[in-house]
Amino acid sequence: MKIKIFGFCLALFLLNLGVNAQKIKGSDSVLPLSQKQAEAYAKKGGRATVTGGGSGVGIAALIDGSTDIAQSSRKMKFGEKAKLVAKKKQIKEVVVAKDALAVVVNPSNKVSQLTRQQLEDIFTGKVTNWKQVGGSDLKIIVYSRETSSGTYEFFKEVVLKNKNYKSSVLSMPATGAIIQSIKQTKGAIGYVGLAYLNKEVKALKVSFDGKKYFAPTIETSKNGTYPIVRPLLYYYDIKKTKVVSPFINFVLSKQGQDIVRQVGYIPVK
Amino acid sequence: MFRGKKYFIEALWEGLLKISGSVTSIIIILIVLFLFSEGMGIFKKKVVEDGYVIAVNKNNPVKDLSPEQIKNIFDVKIVSWKELGVNINEDEISLLRLDDIPNYFPEDQIAEDMSNLPQIISQILKEHPGMIAFIPEDFAKKGFSEKVLDLGNINLKEFFGGKEWFPTAQPAPQFGVIPIVMGTLWVSLGAILIALPFGIAVSIYSAELASKKVHKILKPVIELLAGIPSVVYGFFGLIVIVPLIQKVFNLDVGETGLAGSIVLAIMALPTIITIAEDALRSTPRAMKEASLALGANKWQTILKVTIPYSISGITAGVVLGIGRAIGETMAVLMVTGNAAVIPHTLLEPVRTIPATIAAELGEAPKGGAHYEALFVLGCILFIITLIINLVVEYISSKNKNKVA
Numbered sequence: 001m002k003i004k005i006f007g008f009c010l011a012l013f014l015l016n017l018g019v020n021a022q023k024i025k026g027s028d029s030v031l032p033l034s035q036k037q038a039e040a041y042a043k044k045g046g047r048a049t050v051t052g053g054g055s056g057v058g059i060a061a062l063i064d065g066s067t068d069i070a071q072s073s074r075k076m077k078f079g080e081k082a083k084l085v086a087k088k089k090q091i092k093e094v095v096v097a098k099d100a101l102a103v104v105v106n107p108s109n110k111v112s113q114l115t116r117q118q119l120e121d122i123f124t125g126k127v128t129n130w131k132q133v134g135g136s137d138l139k140i141i142v143y144s145r146e147t148s149s150g151t152y153e154f155f156k157e158v159v160l161k162n163k164n165y166k167s168s169v170l171s172m173p174a175t176g177a178i179i180q181s182i183k184q185t186k187g188a189i190g191y192v193g194l195a196y197l198n199k200e201v202k203a204l205k206v207s208f209d210g211k212k213y214f215a216p217t218i219e220t221s222k223n224g225t226y227p228i229v230r231p232l233l234y235y236y237d238i239k240k241t242k243v244v245s246p247f248i249n250f251v252l253s254k255q256g257q258d259i260v261r262q263v264g265y266i267p268v269k
Numbered sequence: 270m271f272r273g274k275k276y277f278i279e280a281l282w283e284g285l286l287k288i289s290g291s292v293t294s295i296i297i298i299l300i301v302l303f304l305f306s307e308g309m310g311i312f313k314k315k316v317v318e319d320g321y322v323i324a325v326n327k328n329n330p331v332k333d334l335s336p337e338q339i340k341n342i343f344d345v346k347i348v349s350w351k352e353l354g355v356n357i358n359e360d361e362i363s364l365l366r367l368d369d370i371p372n373y374f375p376e377d378q379i380a381e382d383m384s385n386l387p388q389i390i391s392q393i394l395k396e397h398p399g400m401i402a403f404i405p406e407d408f409a410k411k412g413f414s415e416k417v418l419d420l421g422n423i424n425l426k427e428f429f430g431g432k433e434w435f436p437t438a439q440p441a442p443q444f445g446v447i448p449i450v451m452g453t454l455w456v457s458l459g460a461i462l463i464a465l466p467f468g469i470a471v472s473i474y475s476a477e478l479a480s481k482k483v484h485k486i487l488k489p490v491i492e493l494l495a496g497i498p499s500v501v502y503g504f505f506g507l508i509v510i511v512p513l514i515q516k517v518f519n520l521d522v523g524e525t526g527l528a529g530s531i532v533l534a535i536m537a538l539p540t541i542i543t544i545a546e547d548a549l550r551s552t553p554r555a556m557k558e559a560s561l562a563l564g565a566n567k568w569q570t571i572l573k574v575t576i577p578y579s580i581s582g583i584t585a586g587v588v589l590g591i592g593r594a595i596g597e598t599m600a601v602l603m604v605t606g607n608a609a610v611i612p613h614t615l616l617e618p619v620r621t622i623p624a625t626i627a628a629e630l631g632e633a634p635k636g637g638a639h640y641e642a643l644f645v646l647g648c649i650l651f652i653i654t655l656i657i658n659l660v661v662e663y664i665s666s667k668n669k670n671k672v673a
Contacts, residue, residue: 056634082407124344139521146607146628147437162366163344164438167448170524170606170618173628177507177603184512185522 021047022247026058026071029150029193030232033097033263034071037251040259048247055150062235063087068244070235073099073150090238095231096251098266100194100221101155103228104179104201106186111135113205113213116227119159122189125166130187143178143190144169151175154230155191191228194221195264221266232265304651308644310636311428316420317440319637322409323418324402326394331355334420336427339441342401350399359399365390366403387412403440423638428645434609434620436629436639444642448611450649452526452619453595456605459530459615460537460594465587467534468541472583475542476549477571495539503603506532511604518616524606526619532600537590544589548582549575581665588661592654598623622650 024034031052038048050071058070059080076084076093084091103119105111111134114122121127122140130138144165145152156162172178175196182188183200194216197203205213208227220226234251236244250256257267316336317323323339325331331353334342341347342362349360370379370386373393379385386408394400394415409417423444431445475487507524510531515523552575560570576583606618607628626643633639 082405141522147435153437162439164340164435167433167435168608168610168618170522170608171620171628172607173602180507181511181524184515187521 021049022069022244023067024048024050024069024071024234025053025061025067027055027073027150027232028052029073029099030071030096033232033260033265036259036263037247037256040255041247041250044250046246046250059235062091062237063089065237068236068240069247072233072235073230074154075231075233076235091235092238092241094234094236094248094252095268096234096248097232097257097260097268098221098229099232100216100226100266101151101191101228101230102194102197102203102216103189103191103206104182104197104203105189106182107200107202108186109135109138109202111204112202113207115210116159116206116208117210119206120161120163123155123160123165123169124163125168138187141185141188142166142169143181143188144171145175145178145191146171146173151191151193155228158228158230193264194218194266218261218266229266301651304644304647308641308648311423311444311638311641311645312425314423314638314641316423317403318442320406321403321440322406323420323440324390324394324404324409324413325416325418326398326400327415328398329355329357329416331357331418334418336423336441336443337431337433339420340433340435340438340443343403343440357398359397361399363397363400364403365393365397365400367405383408385412391415428642432611434625436633436642442638442642444638446646446649448609449620449622449625449646451611452605452609453621453623453650453653455526455612455615455619456529456533456601456621457591457595459526460533461587461591463530463534464537464541464590464594468538468586468590469545469583471538472542472545472549472586473571473576476546477567477575491539491542494535495543499536499597499600500603502532502536503600506600506604514616520616522606522618524604524618525616526605526612527615529601529605529619529621530615532604533594533597536597536600537594540593541586541590544586545579545583548579548586551582552578584661584665588658591657595650595654595657596623598627602627622646 024038031050034048034050038050041048055070055072055074058067058072059076061067062070063080063083076091103114109130111130114133118127118133122133123142123144127133128140130136130140142165144155156165170181172181172190175192178190178192179196179198179201182190192201197216203216205215206227207213212225214220214226216226216228221229234248236248251260252269254269257269260267316339323334329350331350334353338347338353343364345364347353348362350357350362351360365373370376370389370393373396374389379389387410390402390404390408391412391414394402420441428444429446431443432447433443433445434449435443471487471491475484475491479487506528510528511523511525513523514520514525514528514531556574556578557570560574561567565573601621602624605621605624607620607624608618609620609625610617612619626646629639630643633643
């Protein structure tokens with residue numbers, strides 16, 4: 001009898017878990033944000049489990065239905081959309097936060113602003129000395145993230161206009177390592193997420209039109225004047241709207257957007 | 270009855286040992302087979318990224334483009350068809366990616382389900398004889414009227430002779446392994462050159478010259494070195510060794526092959542010292558005493574008797590040390606800068622095989638060309654270590670004969 005009751009309770013518990021727990025999977029850049037959101041959401045009685053793996057992994061899981069929400073640091077690719085069409089699924093996209101990339105140099109560097117064209121020339125290897133862009137006579141050392149990182153792809157797409165980095169770029173496994181290296185190397189340049197900016201490196205003002213330069217701050221990224229900003233997205237199946245909307249509404253609520261700011265990203269509201 | 274039972278237990282033990290031995294060998298062979306079978310798939314992959322094709326105007330006479338040419342075209346480094354030896358009335362190359370379509374065609378005329386894209390792309394290509402397009406395969410099938418280039422598969426020459434490693438480049442990833450293999454060899458060679466003299470010197474001191482007291486302190490300290498996680502060595506290297514190298518050699522950048530070599534040398538030292546010392550200690554007392562009795566002094570005995578006698582043990586230690594150096598990942602990933610260019614000196618940034626695999630495998634789509642390319646890198650690493658092992662085996666067997 002006791003076993004039966006226990007079994008019944010267990011089944012009820014599992015059923016409950018299956019109904020309420022939302023599975024969120026995908027980008028490692030969005031991971032810390034989603035985790036904090038899930039913790040706060042749990043205090044309100046909701047349940048969400050968050051796993052990483054990369055934007056591509058999350059979207060693939062959404063397409064075959066093994067996750068409820070895919071977190072992504074990039075827009076869905078064309079090939080992924082084609083797969084969705086083939087599976088006759090309709091997906092909704094929600095921007096939950098934004099992330100700005102700051103271009104950083106060693107604090108001793110005299111250069112304080114660059115245009116997009118200059119950045120492209122530096123990262124693709126056309127410009128190799130700081131004096132060519134108004135600095136002192138010093139070789140430019142370019143630091144980048146690993147090729148597998150979403151940040152690498154995003155910077156390549158927006159700043160380099162899809163051209164490849166030069167092959168002598170030094171690629172670092174983590175943002176912390178980039179900051180450490182730029183701090184140590186006089187001629188260094190690299191890019192990091194806004195949340196990682198600190199006094200050990202100098203952030204450059206950037207201009208995409210060649211006239212107005214903007215420094216990377218939460219304000220300039222929020223009002224859209226700072227150009228190197230990417231959306232952090234949640235994707236979900238329209239059929240599951242009812243299941244996922246409490247969590248997504250929480251993320252977009254005032255409390256959720258405060259968490260966005262705490263994690264170091266830019267709130268959308 | 271009693272004897273039967275004892276016999277049975279002995280037979281059981283023997284059987285168990287036999288089974289565990291063969292199971293281990295089989296597993297090792299299976300791992301190697303798996304490595305090679307995953308890796309060889311790459312030579313069946315197309316040059317252009319999976320699911321995409323390169324298309325040109327119908328009248329464009331171009332037949333074949335190498336991955337390198339495709340990359341340079343899309344990086345705007347090759348801008349005219351003449352550079353490729355192609356004569357065409359519109360010489361300047363223009364590029365078309367899916368995102369560029371709205372620049373050539375009003376966006377509101379594109380169907381929502383994109384079903385009319387093949388026609389649209391055909392029309393754009395028709396109007397621009399010098400254009401080259403990078404489009405999904407699906408749009409180059411039904412209703413597509415222009416020329417799709419058949420660029421063939423990734424071939425051995427491009428893979429093993431290529432000088433550029435851009436595994437995620439679009440449209441054509443570049444899998445040139447030369448810079449990475451060279452980087453691995455440079456870093457390991459540097460590590461051996463640093464670790465060998467130090468390792469052997471310390472092991473001779475510890476085995477032959479040190480007093481018991483010193484030995485009691487020295488031995489655990491060295492063994493402690495082996496217990497430090499490699500990521501800690503990497504961190505130490507990045508914060509201490511990298512700036513030091515930058516200052517000492519007055520370099521623009523401190524993340525160099527040399528930094529990797531030094532960190533690896535420190536990591537290989539405990540292995541080399543422990544094994545070489547054990548080998549030195551195994552020299553029979555009678556041999557040493559015979560040498561001393563003949564009037565040789567301590568140094569002569571060490572050089573002429575102890576070292577030759579234990580040379581195979583010392584080389585074994587060195588091989589294991591090198592093995593650790595070549596396969597080491599995390600520490601190297603943090604200090605060598607990981608730039609995939611062919612190094613000419615140890616004072617340039619280098620990229621090694623293990624660091625490449627560790628940094629890229631996590632995000633490489635399973636079964637794709639990039640994934641398989643990383644497995645081929647694993648095969649290359651395996652072959653390098655195998656060759657080193659065979660060479661050393663050969664040398665030590667020769668030396669043994671000489672002493673005997």
